[in-house]
Amino acid sequence: MRAVNSRVMLSIRLMLLIVVLWICSSTVFASQVDTTAVVAGASLVSQQVSTQEWLGPLSAIALSPFFGLACLSGAATYGPEWLQSRSHLIDSHSPLNNPMLFWTVLGLTIATSLPRFTKVSKPIALAAEKLEMYSTVIILVLMRFFATTGELESPTAALLFDPSGHNMAMTAGIASLPLDIILCIAAAINIVVVNTIKLSIEFLVWLIPVPTIDACLEVANKSIATALMALYMFSPFLSTVLNLIIFGLCCLVFLRVQRGIRYAKDLIMMPLLEKLFSLEQPNKNKFVGFLKSSWNGMPVRSAFQLERIPVAEGADDLTITQLGWFKNRAFQGRFVYSESKAGLLTDEITLQVQSQKVVFAVRKGFSSAPVVAALE
Secondary structure (H helix, E strand, O other), X not given: OHHHHHHHHHHHHHHHHHHHHHHHHHHHHHHHHOHHHHHXXXXXXXXXXXXXXXXXXXXXXXXXXXXXXXXXXHHHHHOOHHHHOOOHHHOOOOXXXXXXXXXXXXXXXXXXXXXXXXXXXXXXXXXXXXXXXXHHHHXXXXXXXXXXXXXXXXXXXXXXXXXXOHHHHHHHHHHOHHHXXXXXXXXXXXXXXXXXXXXXXHHHHHXXXXXXXXXHHHHHHHHHHHHHHHHHHHOHHHHHHHHHHHHHHHHHHHHHHHHHHHHHHHHHHHHHHHHHOOOOOOOOOEEEEEEOOOEOOEOOOOEEEEEEOOHHHOOOOEXXXXXXXXXXXXXXXXXXXXXXXXXXXXXXXXXXXXOEEEEEEEEOOOOOHHHHHHHO
Protein backbone atom coordinates (compact mmCIF):
# COMPACT_ATOMS: atom_id res chain seq x y z
CA MET A 1 0.00 0.00 0.00
CA ARG A 2 2.84 2.34 0.87
CA ALA A 3 4.55 1.45 -2.42
CA VAL A 4 1.42 2.41 -4.36
CA ASN A 5 1.18 5.72 -2.52
CA SER A 6 4.86 6.40 -3.18
CA ARG A 7 4.37 5.76 -6.88
CA VAL A 8 1.36 8.07 -6.96
CA MET A 9 3.26 10.83 -5.18
CA LEU A 10 6.22 10.35 -7.50
CA SER A 11 3.95 10.60 -10.55
CA ILE A 12 2.37 13.78 -9.22
CA ARG A 13 5.80 15.31 -8.57
CA LEU A 14 6.96 14.40 -12.07
CA MET A 15 3.83 15.97 -13.59
CA LEU A 16 4.35 19.15 -11.56
CA LEU A 17 8.00 19.23 -12.61
CA ILE A 18 7.02 18.88 -16.28
CA VAL A 19 4.48 21.70 -15.93
CA VAL A 20 7.03 23.96 -14.24
CA LEU A 21 9.65 23.19 -16.89
CA TRP A 22 7.11 23.88 -19.66
CA ILE A 23 6.16 27.22 -18.15
CA CYS A 24 9.80 28.19 -17.75
CA SER A 25 10.64 27.17 -21.29
CA SER A 26 7.63 29.10 -22.58
CA THR A 27 8.79 32.15 -20.64
CA VAL A 28 12.35 31.98 -21.94
CA PHE A 29 11.64 31.00 -25.53
CA ALA A 30 8.18 32.56 -26.01
CA SER A 31 9.41 34.98 -28.65
CA GLN A 32 10.82 32.07 -30.72
CA VAL A 33 8.17 29.41 -30.14
CA ASP A 34 4.63 30.69 -30.80
CA THR A 35 3.96 34.20 -29.60
CA THR A 36 1.18 34.81 -32.11
CA ALA A 37 -1.21 32.23 -30.68
CA VAL A 38 -0.72 33.40 -27.09
CA VAL A 39 -1.07 37.06 -28.03
CA ALA A 40 -4.27 36.25 -29.94
CA GLY A 41 -5.66 34.41 -26.92
CA ALA A 42 -4.83 37.23 -24.54
CA SER A 43 -6.26 39.80 -26.94
CA LEU A 44 -9.48 37.78 -27.32
CA VAL A 45 -10.13 37.77 -23.57
CA SER A 46 -9.38 41.47 -23.22
CA GLN A 47 -11.48 42.31 -26.29
CA GLN A 48 -14.49 40.50 -24.82
CA VAL A 49 -14.29 42.68 -21.73
CA SER A 50 -13.75 45.74 -23.91
CA THR A 51 -16.85 44.88 -25.96
CA GLN A 52 -19.03 44.96 -22.84
CA GLU A 53 -17.52 48.27 -21.75
CA TRP A 54 -17.94 49.70 -25.25
CA LEU A 55 -21.54 48.66 -25.94
CA GLY A 56 -22.90 49.22 -22.43
CA PRO A 57 -23.42 53.02 -22.46
CA LEU A 58 -24.69 53.32 -26.06
CA SER A 59 -28.40 53.46 -25.19
CA ALA A 60 -27.83 56.32 -22.75
CA ILE A 61 -25.73 58.15 -25.35
CA ALA A 62 -28.39 57.56 -28.02
CA LEU A 63 -31.13 59.05 -25.81
CA SER A 64 -29.08 62.18 -25.13
CA PRO A 65 -25.75 62.20 -27.01
CA PHE A 66 -24.00 65.17 -25.41
CA PHE A 67 -25.40 64.40 -21.96
CA GLY A 68 -24.26 60.75 -22.11
CA LEU A 69 -20.79 61.79 -23.23
CA ALA A 70 -20.68 64.36 -20.42
CA CYS A 71 -21.52 61.64 -17.87
CA LEU A 72 -18.70 59.41 -19.13
CA SER A 73 -16.19 62.26 -19.26
CA GLY A 74 -17.23 63.49 -15.82
CA ALA A 75 -16.79 60.02 -14.31
CA ALA A 76 -13.37 59.64 -15.96
CA THR A 77 -12.22 63.13 -14.94
CA TYR A 78 -13.71 63.68 -11.50
CA GLY A 79 -15.02 60.27 -10.44
CA PRO A 80 -13.63 58.30 -7.48
CA GLU A 81 -11.16 55.46 -8.03
CA TRP A 82 -13.67 52.73 -7.15
CA LEU A 83 -15.95 54.02 -9.91
CA GLN A 84 -13.21 54.40 -12.50
CA SER A 85 -12.00 50.87 -11.83
CA ARG A 86 -15.29 49.40 -13.09
CA SER A 87 -14.58 50.22 -16.74
CA HIS A 88 -11.55 51.08 -18.87
CA LEU A 89 -13.75 53.60 -20.68
CA ILE A 90 -13.86 55.84 -17.60
CA ASP A 91 -10.57 55.05 -15.86
CA SER A 92 -7.79 57.57 -15.30
CA HIS A 93 -6.01 56.53 -18.53
CA SER A 94 -9.09 57.01 -20.71
CA PRO A 95 -9.08 59.85 -23.27
CA LEU A 96 -12.37 60.92 -21.68
CA ASN A 97 -10.32 62.01 -18.66
CA ASN A 98 -10.11 65.56 -19.94
CA PRO A 99 -11.57 68.57 -18.07
CA MET A 100 -11.82 70.63 -21.27
CA LEU A 101 -13.79 67.87 -22.98
CA PHE A 102 -16.12 67.53 -19.99
CA TRP A 103 -16.94 71.24 -19.69
CA THR A 104 -17.32 71.61 -23.46
CA VAL A 105 -19.74 68.69 -23.72
CA LEU A 106 -21.61 69.89 -20.61
CA GLY A 107 -22.05 73.31 -22.20
CA LEU A 108 -23.32 71.70 -25.40
CA THR A 109 -25.73 69.61 -23.32
CA ILE A 110 -27.23 72.74 -21.77
CA ALA A 111 -27.35 74.54 -25.12
CA THR A 112 -29.19 71.69 -26.83
CA SER A 113 -31.51 70.87 -23.91
CA LEU A 114 -32.92 74.31 -23.08
CA PRO A 115 -34.69 74.78 -26.46
CA ARG A 116 -36.58 71.52 -25.89
CA PHE A 117 -38.52 72.99 -22.96
CA THR A 118 -40.80 75.17 -25.15
CA LYS A 119 -42.76 74.40 -28.28
CA VAL A 120 -41.54 77.55 -30.01
CA SER A 121 -37.82 76.74 -29.80
CA LYS A 122 -38.06 72.94 -29.89
CA PRO A 123 -38.05 72.67 -33.73
CA ILE A 124 -34.56 74.21 -33.68
CA ALA A 125 -33.32 71.51 -31.29
CA LEU A 126 -35.00 68.76 -33.30
CA ALA A 127 -33.43 70.06 -36.51
CA ALA A 128 -29.98 69.98 -34.83
CA GLU A 129 -30.51 66.48 -33.36
CA LYS A 130 -28.66 64.71 -36.17
CA LEU A 131 -25.70 67.07 -35.83
CA GLU A 132 -25.54 66.26 -32.12
CA MET A 133 -25.83 62.53 -32.78
CA TYR A 134 -23.19 62.41 -35.52
CA SER A 135 -20.80 64.58 -33.50
CA THR A 136 -20.96 62.10 -30.62
CA VAL A 137 -20.43 59.15 -32.96
CA ILE A 138 -17.34 60.82 -34.45
CA ILE A 139 -15.92 61.50 -30.98
CA LEU A 140 -16.40 57.87 -29.94
CA VAL A 141 -14.86 56.53 -33.17
CA LEU A 142 -11.83 58.80 -32.87
CA MET A 143 -11.42 57.80 -29.25
CA ARG A 144 -11.58 54.11 -30.19
CA PHE A 145 -8.92 54.32 -32.88
CA PHE A 146 -6.49 56.95 -31.67
CA ALA A 147 -6.56 56.57 -27.90
CA THR A 148 -3.96 54.42 -26.17
CA THR A 149 -5.85 53.41 -23.06
CA GLY A 150 -3.88 50.24 -22.48
CA GLU A 151 -7.06 48.16 -22.24
CA LEU A 152 -5.51 45.33 -24.27
CA GLU A 153 -2.44 44.99 -22.10
CA SER A 154 -2.29 41.92 -19.94
CA PRO A 155 0.30 42.10 -17.11
CA THR A 156 1.01 38.35 -17.31
CA ALA A 157 1.40 38.39 -21.07
CA ALA A 158 3.56 41.50 -20.91
CA LEU A 159 5.97 39.76 -18.53
CA LEU A 160 6.08 36.70 -20.79
CA PHE A 161 6.95 38.54 -23.98
CA ASP A 162 8.56 41.81 -23.00
CA PRO A 163 9.39 43.01 -19.49
CA SER A 164 8.57 46.59 -20.51
CA GLY A 165 5.26 45.56 -22.11
CA HIS A 166 5.67 47.96 -25.07
CA ASN A 167 5.81 45.30 -27.77
CA MET A 168 2.81 43.54 -26.32
CA ALA A 169 0.64 46.66 -26.51
CA MET A 170 1.72 47.35 -30.10
CA THR A 171 1.01 43.81 -31.28
CA ALA A 172 -2.38 43.65 -29.58
CA GLY A 173 -3.40 47.01 -31.03
CA ILE A 174 -2.65 45.87 -34.60
CA ALA A 175 -4.37 42.53 -34.09
CA SER A 176 -7.49 44.22 -32.70
CA LEU A 177 -7.92 46.63 -35.63
CA PRO A 178 -10.64 44.56 -37.43
CA LEU A 179 -12.56 44.22 -34.16
CA ASP A 180 -12.24 47.96 -33.56
CA ILE A 181 -13.80 48.63 -36.96
CA ILE A 182 -16.67 46.23 -36.25
CA LEU A 183 -17.29 47.78 -32.82
CA CYS A 184 -17.26 51.30 -34.25
CA ILE A 185 -19.78 50.33 -36.93
CA ALA A 186 -21.93 48.57 -34.32
CA ALA A 187 -21.81 51.62 -32.05
CA ALA A 188 -22.78 53.97 -34.88
CA ILE A 189 -25.71 51.78 -35.95
CA ASN A 190 -26.85 51.36 -32.34
CA ILE A 191 -26.84 55.09 -31.65
CA VAL A 192 -28.53 56.01 -34.94
CA VAL A 193 -31.34 53.44 -34.54
CA VAL A 194 -32.18 54.24 -30.90
CA ASN A 195 -31.81 57.99 -31.43
CA THR A 196 -34.17 57.87 -34.43
CA ILE A 197 -36.89 56.23 -32.34
CA LYS A 198 -36.37 58.78 -29.57
CA LEU A 199 -36.55 61.62 -32.09
CA SER A 200 -39.87 60.35 -33.44
CA ILE A 201 -41.33 60.33 -29.92
CA GLU A 202 -40.14 63.90 -29.37
CA PHE A 203 -41.75 65.05 -32.59
CA LEU A 204 -45.08 63.40 -31.75
CA VAL A 205 -45.06 65.00 -28.31
CA TRP A 206 -44.26 68.36 -29.89
CA LEU A 207 -47.49 68.08 -31.92
CA ILE A 208 -49.55 67.66 -28.73
CA PRO A 209 -51.00 71.11 -27.80
CA VAL A 210 -50.00 70.99 -24.13
CA PRO A 211 -47.39 73.63 -23.15
CA THR A 212 -45.55 71.78 -20.37
CA ILE A 213 -45.46 68.32 -21.94
CA ASP A 214 -42.24 69.06 -23.82
CA ALA A 215 -40.45 70.04 -20.62
CA CYS A 216 -41.74 66.88 -18.89
CA LEU A 217 -40.50 64.75 -21.77
CA GLU A 218 -37.04 66.32 -21.65
CA VAL A 219 -36.79 65.72 -17.90
CA ALA A 220 -37.92 62.11 -18.39
CA ASN A 221 -35.39 61.65 -21.20
CA LYS A 222 -32.51 62.89 -19.07
CA SER A 223 -33.69 60.78 -16.12
CA ILE A 224 -33.78 57.59 -18.20
CA ALA A 225 -30.35 58.38 -19.65
CA THR A 226 -29.01 58.93 -16.13
CA ALA A 227 -30.47 55.62 -14.94
CA LEU A 228 -28.94 53.75 -17.88
CA MET A 229 -25.58 55.39 -17.26
CA ALA A 230 -25.79 54.50 -13.55
CA LEU A 231 -26.45 50.88 -14.49
CA TYR A 232 -23.37 50.98 -16.71
CA MET A 233 -21.26 52.31 -13.84
CA PHE A 234 -22.57 49.49 -11.64
CA SER A 235 -22.26 46.64 -14.16
CA PRO A 236 -21.11 47.02 -17.79
CA PHE A 237 -22.36 43.49 -18.52
CA LEU A 238 -25.94 44.15 -17.38
CA SER A 239 -25.87 47.47 -19.19
CA THR A 240 -24.77 45.73 -22.40
CA VAL A 241 -27.59 43.18 -22.13
CA LEU A 242 -30.17 45.93 -21.60
CA ASN A 243 -28.70 47.95 -24.46
CA LEU A 244 -29.00 44.99 -26.84
CA ILE A 245 -32.63 44.49 -25.79
CA ILE A 246 -33.43 48.17 -26.41
CA PHE A 247 -31.59 48.08 -29.73
CA GLY A 248 -33.48 44.95 -30.84
CA LEU A 249 -36.86 46.48 -30.02
CA CYS A 250 -36.00 49.68 -31.86
CA CYS A 251 -34.87 47.73 -34.93
CA LEU A 252 -38.35 46.22 -35.24
CA VAL A 253 -39.91 49.63 -36.00
CA PHE A 254 -36.88 51.56 -37.27
CA LEU A 255 -37.67 51.60 -41.01
CA ARG A 256 -41.28 52.68 -40.51
CA VAL A 257 -40.33 55.35 -38.00
CA GLN A 258 -37.48 56.59 -40.21
CA ARG A 259 -39.86 57.11 -43.10
CA GLY A 260 -42.28 58.97 -40.82
CA ILE A 261 -39.53 61.26 -39.50
CA ARG A 262 -38.37 62.14 -42.99
CA TYR A 263 -41.95 62.80 -44.04
CA ALA A 264 -42.55 65.14 -41.09
CA LYS A 265 -39.20 66.89 -41.49
CA ASP A 266 -39.47 67.59 -45.23
CA LEU A 267 -43.18 68.43 -45.41
CA ILE A 268 -43.93 70.06 -42.03
CA MET A 269 -40.84 71.09 -40.07
CA MET A 270 -38.66 72.52 -42.84
CA PRO A 271 -41.41 74.79 -44.25
CA LEU A 272 -41.99 76.07 -40.71
CA LEU A 273 -38.28 76.81 -40.19
CA GLU A 274 -38.03 78.47 -43.61
CA LYS A 275 -40.87 80.84 -42.75
CA LEU A 276 -39.53 81.45 -39.24
CA PHE A 277 -36.01 82.39 -40.42
CA SER A 278 -36.98 83.76 -43.87
CA LEU A 279 -34.95 81.13 -45.70
CA GLU A 280 -34.96 80.66 -49.45
CA GLN A 281 -37.77 78.47 -50.76
CA PRO A 282 -36.72 75.30 -52.62
CA ASN A 283 -37.11 74.86 -56.37
CA LYS A 284 -40.65 73.81 -57.25
CA ASN A 285 -39.45 71.93 -60.32
CA LYS A 286 -37.34 69.55 -58.19
CA PHE A 287 -38.79 68.44 -54.88
CA VAL A 288 -39.44 65.41 -52.65
CA GLY A 289 -42.68 63.45 -52.64
CA PHE A 290 -43.91 60.66 -50.37
CA LEU A 291 -46.18 57.79 -51.33
CA LYS A 292 -49.69 58.03 -49.92
CA SER A 293 -50.19 54.28 -50.38
CA SER A 294 -47.93 51.32 -51.15
CA TRP A 295 -46.89 51.01 -54.79
CA ASN A 296 -44.63 48.68 -56.76
CA GLY A 297 -43.45 46.89 -53.62
CA MET A 298 -42.58 50.13 -51.83
CA PRO A 299 -44.32 50.97 -48.52
CA VAL A 300 -46.32 54.04 -47.55
CA ARG A 301 -44.30 57.27 -47.14
CA SER A 302 -41.37 56.05 -49.21
CA ALA A 303 -39.42 59.09 -50.38
CA PHE A 304 -39.06 59.97 -54.09
CA GLN A 305 -37.21 62.74 -55.86
CA LEU A 306 -39.60 64.37 -58.34
CA GLU A 307 -38.02 66.43 -61.12
CA ARG A 308 -39.94 68.06 -63.95
CA ILE A 309 -38.46 67.55 -67.43
CA PRO A 310 -38.44 70.62 -69.71
CA VAL A 311 -41.01 70.44 -72.47
CA ALA A 312 -38.34 70.52 -75.17
CA GLU A 313 -36.84 67.20 -74.03
CA GLY A 314 -39.85 64.98 -74.61
CA ALA A 315 -43.36 64.04 -73.65
CA ASP A 316 -42.82 62.84 -70.08
CA ASP A 317 -43.57 65.43 -67.43
CA LEU A 318 -41.59 64.01 -64.52
CA THR A 319 -38.61 61.86 -63.64
CA ILE A 320 -39.45 59.90 -60.48
CA THR A 321 -36.43 58.59 -58.56
CA GLN A 322 -36.76 56.40 -55.50
CA LEU A 323 -34.36 57.48 -52.74
CA GLY A 324 -33.23 54.06 -51.51
CA TRP A 325 -30.54 53.05 -49.01
CA PHE A 326 -28.14 51.49 -51.51
CA LYS A 327 -29.50 52.23 -55.00
CA ASN A 328 -32.01 54.47 -56.71
CA ARG A 329 -34.79 53.37 -59.08
CA ALA A 330 -36.02 55.77 -61.76
CA PHE A 331 -39.49 55.94 -63.37
CA GLN A 332 -41.17 58.25 -65.83
CA GLY A 333 -44.55 59.81 -65.07
CA ARG A 334 -47.03 62.46 -66.11
CA PHE A 335 -49.10 64.85 -63.99
CA VAL A 336 -52.83 64.28 -63.68
CA TYR A 337 -53.78 67.92 -63.07
CA SER A 338 -57.44 67.27 -62.38
CA GLU A 339 -56.69 64.94 -59.44
CA SER A 340 -54.00 67.03 -57.73
CA LYS A 341 -55.29 68.96 -54.73
CA ALA A 342 -54.17 71.18 -51.87
CA GLY A 343 -54.50 70.21 -48.21
CA LEU A 344 -54.23 71.84 -44.80
CA LEU A 345 -50.58 70.95 -44.06
CA THR A 346 -49.48 69.19 -47.26
CA ASP A 347 -50.58 68.93 -50.87
CA GLU A 348 -51.31 65.83 -52.93
CA ILE A 349 -50.37 65.27 -56.55
CA THR A 350 -51.42 62.38 -58.77
CA LEU A 351 -49.05 61.00 -61.39
CA GLN A 352 -49.74 58.59 -64.21
CA VAL A 353 -46.90 56.05 -64.15
CA GLN A 354 -47.37 53.60 -67.01
CA SER A 355 -50.86 52.16 -66.44
CA GLN A 356 -51.11 53.14 -62.76
CA LYS A 357 -52.04 56.31 -60.94
CA VAL A 358 -49.77 57.06 -58.02
CA VAL A 359 -50.55 59.67 -55.35
CA PHE A 360 -47.73 61.57 -53.63
CA ALA A 361 -47.77 63.90 -50.64
CA VAL A 362 -45.72 67.03 -51.29
CA ARG A 363 -45.04 70.31 -49.51
CA LYS A 364 -47.77 72.91 -49.15
CA GLY A 365 -48.06 74.94 -52.35
CA PHE A 366 -46.23 72.42 -54.55
CA SER A 367 -49.31 70.91 -56.19
CA SER A 368 -49.41 73.88 -58.57
CA ALA A 369 -45.71 73.63 -59.46
CA PRO A 370 -46.15 71.93 -62.86
CA VAL A 371 -48.84 74.41 -63.89
CA VAL A 372 -46.60 77.37 -63.00
CA ALA A 373 -43.68 75.81 -64.87
CA ALA A 374 -45.87 75.15 -67.92
CA LEU A 375 -47.08 78.76 -67.98
CA GLU A 376 -43.52 80.01 -67.83
